Amino acid sequence: MNRHLLNGLAAPLQIALLIAVFVVPGVSHGSTKLTFAFSEKSAPYSSLLDEKAVGLFPELLQLTFDFIPDYTAAGLVMPWARAQYNVRHGLNAGFLTYPSDKRQDYAVFSAEPLFTQDFGHLVYSADNPNIDVIESATSFADLSGLVVIVENGSRWEDQNIPGYLERVPGQHMDAMMHLLMLRQVGDFLVQPAEDARLIARQLGYAQKLKVRKVDFIPNSQIPFHIGVSRKLPYARDVIKQIDAVMQSPEFESQSNALIEGYR
Incomplete structure (x- = not known):
């Protein structure tokens, strides 16, 4: 469920989800280049493939900066603990994460979430x-x-x-999916649809996977905002331009289509 990436959420919302961190190496062709770092083990949100950051979060952030001529974006991966340390101390420029009170002390966040992780799904087998x-x-x-x-x-x-x-407890997501689909020792999981579909596909259970959206699971909506280190001199300008992009109907249409592709 990628809960390790959500370390640092308010107590009821500890779920783990690493996200994007930027470094500022300089100016290229009139644009300031921001290098984003992503978790290497948080698929489908972010992971490392052929030495590149891949997944929903790198794609969403790249899409965002496609609309911002003053900045360009590149990507890399790093551990989440290092990412948070670097943003706090201004060694990297920012990240995409849950804007906890602690993180707001050292980062300025976008007004709206770039992505909302939705735990409001029951995951089960068609054979149940x-x-x-x-x-x-x-x-x-x-x-x-x-x-x-x-x-x-x-x-x-x-x-x-x-x-x-x-x-019935499982040690990790793969084990939980095997318990559900292969051993059939439980009836359902509670997971985001993106996570469930990726794991089922990787383990060969996609054909019998069922995912149902429900509205009775508390604290199911986890918002992820772009945050920029307060130590970055132009942090508020970056966030101001991100906020403007996110109001664009064209950006909204493209980002929604991108997210749906992972669900």
């Missing part, structure tokens, strides 16, 4: 004998006779999935 219950549920109470597969140590799941539901 309880599929009718899952597809008709309007609350967790309706699922009280079923078994949810959770990730060991996930505070978000502890705080947002009711304790009366029987749980």
Whole structure:
């Protein structure tokens, strides 16, 4: 579920999701070049492929700067802890992440999220004998006779999935998907659609994967904003231009299409 990337969220929202950090190496062809760093192990959001940062976040950020002539963007990967340290101390220019109070102390964030991660999905198998219950549920109470597969140590799941539901723990996302699809020891997972579809495809379960959007999962919407280090002299100008781009109907259309492609 990429929860390690969300370290640093408010207590109810600890989910892990590393994002983009920029370095400012100079000016090229009249534009200031911002180099973004991304997590190398956070697919489908960001990862390393052929020495390049790939995934939804690099693509979204590149799209954003395609609309900003004053700046150009490049990408690289780095560990999340290093990214946060570098932004705090002005060694890198910024990141795309949840704008916690702690992060707002050292970074200026875009007014609107560039992406909202949505945990409001039930993930299950088309072969599940309880599929009718899952597809008709309007609350967790309706699922009280079923078994949810959770990730060991996930505070978000502890705080947002009711304790009366029987749980089967998995060590990581691949193990959880195997428990659901292969061993069939649980009935459903709670995950973003992007994560579920990627893992199912990688493990060969795409044909029987079912994903249902529901509205009864608390704290399911996690916004990710572009933030720029307050130590960067022109941080507010970068954010001002990003905010202007995000008001563009053309940008909104293209970014929505890009996000839907991952879902």
